[in-house]
Amino acid sequence: MKKIFLALILIAGCTDGYVARVGSDKITEGSFKNRMLDVPTYYRGFLETEGGRRQYLEGIVNESILVELAKAKGIHRRPEVRDRIKALEDQILLEQVVEELKKGPLKIEEAEIEEYYQKNQDFYLHPPRMRVSHILAASKDEAANVLAQIKDGVSFSKLASENSIDRNTAQKGGDIDYFERGDMVPEFEEAAFKLQNIGDISPVVKTPFGWHIIKLTGRSTAVSKTKEDARDEIVQFLSKQKLDGLLVFYKKKFNVKVNYDRLPHIYPPWYIPKEEGKEENSK
Known part of the structure; x- marks a missing residue:
């Protein structure tokens, strides 16, 4: 046995x-x-x-x-495969570190949610909705050039269909339809909600997607939200605020340097830059 x-x-x-x-x-x-x-x-x-x-x-x-x-x-060992493996590895690490931060520096307490909701009750009881059109450019200079044409009286819709790199909205003259706070990236929202009158045009606005020109085309009021209805977007907003502060600290700690001046010469793999000579001949 x-x-x-x-x-x-x-x-x-x-x-x-x-x-x-x-x-x-x-x-x-x-x-x-x-x-x-x-x-x-x-x-x-x-x-x-x-x-x-x-x-x-x-x-x-x-x-x-x-x-x-x-x-x-x-x-x-192929370079393109190693790049993809690195991207997947970074994505997994990113997801894990965010989950850990949510238990520590990014943790949102119930008292913070309550305080924010109470301070912004007017917004949640009668949340405004905006309807805008936009033109998205790959560089600040391109956006400034388009904005100058708008000020000269050229149709916003026409310029959007011809110049916006957001092809989904370009086909509709740049129309994004109605949205509320929390639906768009903060930089875009802030600029859009500053527009007062229908037809107002924003200055050039920079977001992670590029440079925008925004036109206000409509305004309305959405259905009121209770604290529970608004909980997820409040948590998202407060977490974003805390994360922004945390990133400022770590940018200094990790000695982050970004060469934005190189971006005008770096295009997406699918993008074919216009040749100036051909562009002039076409005119």
């Missing part, structure tokens, strides 16, 4: 806690369980059966075989 028991221990030890191995890579019980957590909820009942887990494990093994093949071919 002791010999049988000892043999079982030795056999179990040989597996080294993994459920499968492809080359030198091992799929451990822990990693297998973590992979099962990633499946959609409707698929989980299938994994509660042994046959389901067997089929799922076979799928992971097949994926691992193809990954090993990719490594054998040196695909993981």
Whole structure:
């Protein structure tokens, strides 16, 4: 009996806690369980059966075989692939650090939500909605040039359809339709909500997407919101405020430097810059 028991221990030890191995890579019980957590909820009942887990494990093994093949071919060393792997790694780290920060410096207490809601009750009881059109340019100079044409009387809609790099709205003369606070990036919202009269045009506005010119085309009032209705957007707003402050600190700590002057000469891979000579000839 002791010999049988000892043999079982030795056999179990040989597996080294993994459920499968492809080359030198091992799929451990822990990693297998973590992979099962990633499946959609409707698929989980299938994994509660042994046959389901067997089929799922076979799928992971097949994926691992193809990954090993990719490594054998040196695909993981190709520059474009390394860039994508780095981007995925950074995205995972970003998600994890944000989750950790939400438990610490970015944590929003109930008292903060209540205080913000009370101070901004007028906004939530009668939240304004804006309707605007915009023209999005790739550079400040391009936006300034378009703005000058608007001031000279050229149709905003025409300039939007011809010049805006936001092709989804350009086809509609730049129309974005109605939106409330919290729907757009802060820089865009701030500029839009400063416009008072229908037809007013903003100066050039910089956001993470480029340089905008905004035209106010409509204004209305949305349905009132209770604190519970507004909770998510309040948390998002307060978290953004705290994050902005935190980033100012870490920009100094990590000695961040950004060369914005190089951007005018860096285009998206799909963008073909206009050749000045051809542009002049077309005129």
